[in-house]
Amino acid sequence: MILFEDVSYSYSPGRYALEHVNLDIGGAELVAILGENGAGKTTLVKHINGLLKPQSGRVTVSGADTKNSTVAALARKVGLVFQNPDHQLFAETVEKELAFALVNFAMPPDEVSRRVDWAMKEFELTQYRDRPPFMLSGGERKRLALASVLCYDPQILILDEPTTGQDSRQKIRLASLLKRLNGEGKTVLVVTHDMEFVADFIPKVVMLSKGRVIAEGSAEEILTNRELLMGASLLPPQLAELSWDLALQRPTIDLEQVVSAASKLVGGSQR
Amino acid sequence: MAIIEVQGLSYSYPDSPKPNILDVNLTVDEGEFVLITGPSGCGKTTLCRCLNGLIPNSYGGAFSGRVVVDGLLTTEHPVYEIAQRLGLVFQNPENELFCTTVEREVAFGPENLALPRGEVRSRAEEALGVVGISHLWDKSPEEISGGEQQKVAIAALLAMKPRVLVLDEPTANLDPLSARSVLNILAKLNTESGVTIILVEHRLEMVAHMADRCAVLDDGKLLLIGEPDEVLYSEAVDRMGIGIPKAVKVAKRLSFGSKSGKKPLSSRDLADIIRGGKQ
Ligand SMILES: Nc1ncnc2c1ncn2[C@@H]1O[C@H](COP(=O)(O)OP(=O)(O)OP(=O)(O)O)[C@@H](O)[C@H]1O
Ligand SMILES: Nc1ncnc2c1ncn2[C@@H]1O[C@H](COP(=O)(O)OP(=O)(O)OP(=O)(O)O)[C@@H](O)[C@H]1O
Ligand SMILES: [Mg+2]
Ligand SMILES: [Mg+2]
Numbered sequence: 001m002i003l004f005e006d007v008s009y010s011y012s013p014g015r016y017a018l019e020h021v022n023l024d025i026g027g028a029e030l031v032a033i034l035g036e037n038g039a040g041k042t043t044l045v046k047h048i049n050g051l052l053k054p055q056s057g058r059v060t061v062s063g064a065d066t067k068n069s070t071v072a073a074l075a076r077k078v079g080l081v082f083q084n085p086d087h088q089l090f091a092e093t094v095e096k097e098l099a100f101a102l103v104n105f106a107m108p109p110d111e112v113s114r115r116v117d118w119a120m121k122e123f124e125l126t127q128y129r130d131r132p133p134f135m136l137s138g139g140e141r142k143r144l145a146l147a148s149v150l151c152y153d154p155q156i157l158i159l160d161e162p163t164t165g166q167d168s169r170q171k172i173r174l175a176s177l178l179k180r181l182n183g184e185g186k187t188v189l190v191v192t193h194d195m196e197f198v199a200d201f202i203p204k205v206v207m208l209s210k211g212r213v214i215a216e217g218s219a220e221e222i223l224t225n226r227e228l229l230m231g232a233s234l235l236p237p238q239l240a241e242l243s244w245d246l247a248l249q250r251p252t253i254d255l256e257q258v259v260s261a262a263s264k265l266v267g268g269s270q271r
Numbered sequence: 272m273a274i275i276e277v278q279g280l281s282y283s284y285p286d287s288p289k290p291n292i293l294d295v296n297l298t299v300d301e302g303e304f305v306l307i308t309g310p311s312g313c314g315k316t317t318l319c320r321c322l323n324g325l326i327p328n329s330y331g332g333a334f335s336g337r338v339v340v341d342g343l344l345t346t347e348h349p350v351y352e353i354a355q356r357l358g359l360v361f362q363n364p365e366n367e368l369f370c371t372t373v374e375r376e377v378a379f380g381p382e383n384l385a386l387p388r389g390e391v392r393s394r395a396e397e398a399l400g401v402v403g404i405s406h407l408w409d410k411s412p413e414e415i416s417g418g419e420q421q422k423v424a425i426a427a428l429l430a431m432k433p434r435v436l437v438l439d440e441p442t443a444n445l446d447p448l449s450a451r452s453v454l455n456i457l458a459k460l461n462t463e464s465g466v467t468i469i470l471v472e473h474r475l476e477m478v479a480h481m482a483d484r485c486a487v488l489d490d491g492k493l494l495l496i497g498e499p500d501e502v503l504y505s506e507a508v509d510r511m512g513i514g515i516p517k518a519v520k521v522a523k524r525l526s527f528g529s530k531s532g533k534k535p536l537s538s539r540d541l542a543d544i545i546r547g548g549k550q
Contacts, residue, residue, distance in 0.1 A: 011414065035446070036446040036448070036449070037416055037417075037418030037419055037422070037444075037445060037446045037449055038415075038416045038418065038419055039446075042416060042417065083417040083444065084363065084417060085363075086363060135284065136312075137311060137312045137316060138311075138316060138362040138363060138439075138440065139311030139312060140311060140312055143311075160417075161417070161443075161444060164440070164443040164444060165311060165362065165440060165443060165473070166311055166473065167309070167310040167311050167473055167512055167513055167514065168473070168512050168513060168514040168515070169310065169511075169512025169513075170310075170311055170512075171514075172512075193418070193444070193445060193446050193447060193450070194474075195447055196474075196476070196514075196517075232446075233446045233447065233448035233449065234446065234447050234448065235447035235448060235451065237517075238476055238516060238517035238518060238538055239517050241538045242517065242518060242521065242538035242541065242542065245538050245539055245541070245542030246542050246545060246546070247546075255517070255520065255521070258517075258521055259521055259524045259525070262521055262525060262541075262545055263524075263525055265545050265546065266525055266545055
């Protein structure tokens with residue numbers, strides 16, 4: 001579905017933002033992209049929707065080289081939600097913001113209103129239908145940016161820091177929506193620093209550091225690998241930390257496992 | 272000594288169908304570290320804007336009650352005057368960056384305090400060093416990553432050295448190590464220099480143990496305020512969907528809070544209690 005072959009990119013000579021990146025993301029995957037500030041995450045995802053073109057190497061999306069396609073052509077297929085929602089929001093009202101892409105893709109009016117209603121409901125924005133986007137709270141703006149992309153239903157979804165400004169209830173709602181879409185066959189990439197969100201909801205991880213892919217694997221495996229995490233300025237999720245502090249034989253990011261191990265330890269020390 | 276006094280504060284944005292802040296009373300003593308949390312849209316940013324006088328001075332709307340910052344009644348003093356005593360890092364700082372280079376951005380505040388050139392320079396250099404972005408000094412704020420921009424905004428605030436720092440989700444775009452180091456810097460400023468800190472955060476696991484008090488806002492109202500462990504172990508927060516640290520969740524599952532009266536906030540403290548070590 002998404003293939004990076006030996007991709008390099010630099011904004012200024014002598015300093016690579018991406019360096020010889022190889023990455024193969026199959027069909028219906030749900031993947032987190034992790035890495036330190038400046039690691040190249042945003043640069044990487046901008047290559048998938050064609051905003052950036054590799055200076056060397058090749059990026060192909062569903063078999064097509066992004067060099068031969070425009071951002072406009074890729075947009076229908078690849079939905080990118082920007083890290084800063086204010087780069088994306090421009091319409092006069094929440095409703096118009098959501099309808100914009102749909103109208104652009106020439107959807108019939110009843111389809112447009114059905115999808116706009118769906119998106120407002122899904123992201124708890126219905127009460128703000130007629131409000132200008134800049135008059136929303138930070139978290140609400142982020143949800144509007146997410147909603148405006150999700151409502152046109154692209155096959156590939158790329159979300160750059162989707163959980164910023166979200167409380168834990170909103171994160172759970174977002175995660176279950178992403179799981180559902182992924183279950184319906186969509187590819188979902190989540191760029192994030194939110195280790196708890198990854199540990200709780202995202203099965204697969206790609207780790208970037210200094211422009212290179214340094215690890216790929218299951219979240220359970222990578223998030224309990226302390227050396228690897230430290231190498232990319234990441235900290236283990238709390239349950240991994242707790243596993244170590246409790247000296248559990250097999251560190252885990254699963255709440256139930258930690259609770260059951262902890263209650264055995266409590267029982268043991270009381271005897 | 273109280274450095275911030277909020278009395279009977281209610282506020283609605285122009286045309287807002289309901290109050291966005293409702294009858295909030297809050298006194299913060301000089302040198303306190305207060306954490307503010309609550310669901311998205313509950314009014315955290317609005318409260319911050321009330322503290323630095325942007326509300327009502329720039330936003331209009333219906334304002335009632337009193338906010339006094341370091342002796343200044345916010346409705347009677349312009350925002351720039353309040354800003355010298357209470358510095359605010361906005362939730363989305365990229366939108367506030369406007370200089371041509373990172374260094375100019377960080378020097379801008381001190382320059383406007385009319386400090387000598389050498390002092391401006393050393394403050395800017397120090398602040399950039401503290402947040403770990405000295406290498407970006409000559410970059411344009413448009414040409415750096417999202418997290419790097421956030422660090423610039425934090426450095427710009429630190430360079431002003433205000434007595435009260437208000438930070439609205441300052442770590443949202445920071446990688447975990449950077450987030451921890453920024454929070455440690457704040458804790459150090461607080462304990463060593465007595466700077467008053469008001470911090471808005473959703474990621475409570477990273478900050479709860481640093482704060483003297485934790486306030487929970489809900490739908491414009493101050494629902495709870497107290498010591499972080501009391502607040503996080505209270506039943507009221509369970510229902511609210513705020514980010515309860517995992518250590519607290521596990522401890523609650525083992526019925527710690529209610530049975531033993533022990534209320535660990537960090538995994539280390541929880542582990543110590545479970546393994547019967549030091550408490
Ligand atoms: N427009 C730009 N011009 C020049 N350099 C840039 C530009 N955007 C990013 N960079 C640099 O490229 C590198 C990678 O940036 P990128 O935005 O991809 O990082 P990131 O992993 O998304 O970081 P963050 O977690 O902070 O958002 C960084 O060193 C950054 O300073
Ligand atoms: N400029 C504005 N005009 C009108 N209403 C606004 C404006 N800014 C925010 N609001 C509304 O006021 C309420 C409180 O918003 P505020 O930004 O204070 O929330 P918050 O707690 O900071 O949320 P978040 O965690 O999402 O940043 C929300 O219902 C929001 O929609
Ligand atoms: Mg980025
Ligand atoms: Mg806010």
